[in-house]
Amino acid sequence: MDTRFDVELISVTKRYGPTLAVDTISLRIPRATYCCLLGPSGCGKTTTLRMIAGHEAVTDGDILIHGQNVSDLPPIKRGTAMMFQSYALFPHMSCLDNVAFSLKMRGVAKQERHNRAREYLALVHMADFATRLPAQLSGGQQQRIALARALINRPRVLLLDEPLSALDPFLRVKVREELKRLQRELAITFIHVTHSQDEAMALADLMVVMENGHIRQSAPPRDVFERPVSPFIARFIGSHNVLRSNQGPVAVRADRCRLGTPQDGPHVNGPYVNGKVTAVEYQGSMVRVALLTEAGDEVSALVPDQTFYRKPTEPGDPATLVWSEQDTHALSGEDTHPLSEQDTHALMES
Template identity: 70%
Template sequence: MDSNGFRPEHRFDVELVAVTKRYGGTVAVDGVSLRIPRATYCCLLGPSGCGKTSTLRMIAGHEVISEGDVLIHDVNVTDLPPVQRGTAMMFQSYALFPHLNCLDNVAFSLKARGVPKPERHRRARDYLARVHLQDYAERLPGQLSGGQQQRVALARALITEPRILLLDEPLSALDPFLRGQVREELKRLQRELGITFIHVTHSQDEAMALADLMVIMEAGRIRQAGPPREIFERPADAFVARFIGGHNILRDGAGTIAVRADRCRLGIPEAGPHIRGRVAAVEYQGSSVRVALAVDGGPPLSVVMPDDRFFAGPVQPGEEAALTWSTRDAHALPDPA
């Protein structure tokens, strides 16, 4: 057990027990319970206002919990200040000091703790090297690109050697190319350091690429938590299937089903299940083509197919078409309450 009471033989890095957050009469987080195993990359995902950022801030200690408990390494930290929780927070805005160079930005928290200058600079250079910015130590934040600033902020958070790193939409300000690069860096660092990252995002693609554990929230509650592939293959309900994307929600004789858009086909219906409609849009996406289908009295549907298959028998907006699927690709969903 260390000086803060944390035991090395903990079962979970983070455990939320019926955590609730109220702002006046508004319930932002509603009785959330979650266990995050050791050294996990966890993504909290959901639409705006679902409670994911409030949940992250309660883990960090930046929001007071209305009800419930937060445990880190089996220790109840609900009433502890942020500095005693063993967490570090990386904010969306990066919050770098514009008048300090990269080295001193990264070393700032060690300076505040009274670490001598040679030692804090040595450790800061080590962490700049971890994010491949060792040659930028003397530059000011204003002399860096957005992606470089993001990596400086990451090094500054990691230098405190946290047990848990908390990231609040860290990639949202980056362009798509940089977002992909930094995403790879985050996953690499998480694996190398062997600590849990809890990452709030509104991007389904980001969560799918990064997460070991993906937690989908809506209206302050968890709708489904699990590995990305499990959630994509077996969404718990229609909300999850629609939010995660890539699924058609259909009705058949047995009730409501979800079928992945890449498992659907366009063609002449045979004996199997099908829905007739009209082509609403065709989107070329390089290796694949997405065809949107408008259906009378129902939500829009889509088919995603390899580009060579589409161009072997292309369709145009306005044409009649039928969407077909195999019953083995249908995933049953609970009917709405």
Template identity: 65%
Template sequence: MNAHSDPGVSGTPVPPAGYKDAPYDVELVAVSKSYAGTIAVDTISLRIPKASYCCLLGPSGCGKSTTLRMIAGHEPVSAGDILIGDRNVTDNPPIARGTSMMFQNYALFPHMSALDNVAYSLKVRGVPKDERRARAREFLDLVQMGQYAERPPALLSGGQQQRVALARALITRPRVLLLDEPLSALDPFLRERMRGELKRLQRELQISFVHVTHSQDEAMALADLVVVMEAGHIRQAAPARDIFEKPNTAFVARFIGGHNVVPGGNGSIAVRADRCRIGSSADQARLTGHVSSVEYLGALVRVGLIGDNGLEAAALISDRTFFAAPVEPGQAAALTWSDEDAHALAD
């Protein structure tokens, strides 16, 4: 039986015996992971505050999924320590960590109903049948899947299967829920809807979610803490607005998107594309060149520009402003911005 007490579905989970009321639900201390001499994660340290939504964000191969699996206990660390609450769980098996993981492929048992899939982890822990099925119904109701309790996975849509997998991960009442690209298999409409569901559940349950994604929009929409990773390193960890407003490196600025990285007085600067304007070389131009692309996005229009120095940049302007003075690919143009909209970068 799980060591968590049962405060009710929407209550704050009580941590397992041995925990204290630590300010961080997860702490990584100089954690590294190597595979046959190849470094996948290189001496990263991170603190995830209590009951927060954290997104590990970065391109493929940056180490974010490896980091998640090390927190879960599915990958041993090569060096460093992992704490859940105030307990060092570096050498603990997954079941003894106070975490639960929702896998990218959902991994539902095809021969079981949704109800039995959700109840399975309690069955493994020896919880009596009536109790575990009652708990499973509570959690199916929590993810709005109660009416589909007796259906097997084959008769559920992708979004419904995801909800069942989420209920199964939550039923053990973890202190930390780990999610490995949980929305990647969904269509754009359902992905947006499920983002709202994940955030609702995290707030309602008041546990920490650690969510791996390569989608900047997903991280910005969900996270209290965005952790941008590259080549096994954490490049920046901060609230979403700080990441977007004040990226600290050229990599972060480019990966987050919506920024131009251009030479400044003492190094590179980042300027948000929506703070840039398209004009002529007579308009106190910061970058002169020609229009390379025009993308109509509805309320906004993205105008790409290639500078005379070969630098690629863009302006994101309202449709009203664009159509009042439209430009076309090949046309000479200049990019302008205000000094207060330029942000110095560390590299």
């Protein structure tokens, strides 16, 4: 039994009739890891989470938790707990009774289950709300009650299905800080499904990017961001431009690009593409300038606000996107359109 991993997926497949939702994925999640399953709608991330929980049957393959094959076990015997997107709190019960409910179902005496429920309410900073009903709480407070209810059973693995999607942006940041704190304090694995790149970047020790039922890349967030393996990853993670050199597709981060004009002459310090400005977005400390290249590719530069306003540009202006060769990252795979001969000669031949 290999106890280095809290969760292992071994060639896991899920079919719904003729539809292949998850296609032979394998993954190892080390002990006490915050893992985010990330991808666009329909990529298979929620189905994968539900198979780990036991709410969906595995068509083929095996799921191991702490080295034990749980593929055929019911949810209650897997050592997992799941926090649903809707929170699913009982509206007629107090916060205390909501948190203690699963212990009640197991026959735990009232005093004992209430004592434990108060411990977990304190853990999520909700001890003062024990007597309130869910309707008397904000969305963020309801989320914390649902989290305490999931944790009270002391799971080996906590599963979270887009738990922050119903919160406003400011509250989302605060609650994700709480999730990371709790994961570290409890030293258990969290597996968190999200479609938000920012959320996964902020939370994950291990980021698993999925597409069309496959795992396309699995690595720490910085590795995924710095070294995307394909055009899909580079585009989905965001803030990357995907272009084609003579040797295949390449990516360059938008914040590593700068703006010039076609009249500036040859850009001897690095590769470049010519185009026309299509949009300018002020983002506080940065300004995003989008361009359409002569080859029809959409690219952008993230420019420091002071730099941009020293020489501002507007939609319709000609512009040149310039970067350094060392910031260009070679990609595998297809799905990108080749540049024109005029643009290609200036790209690095990596």
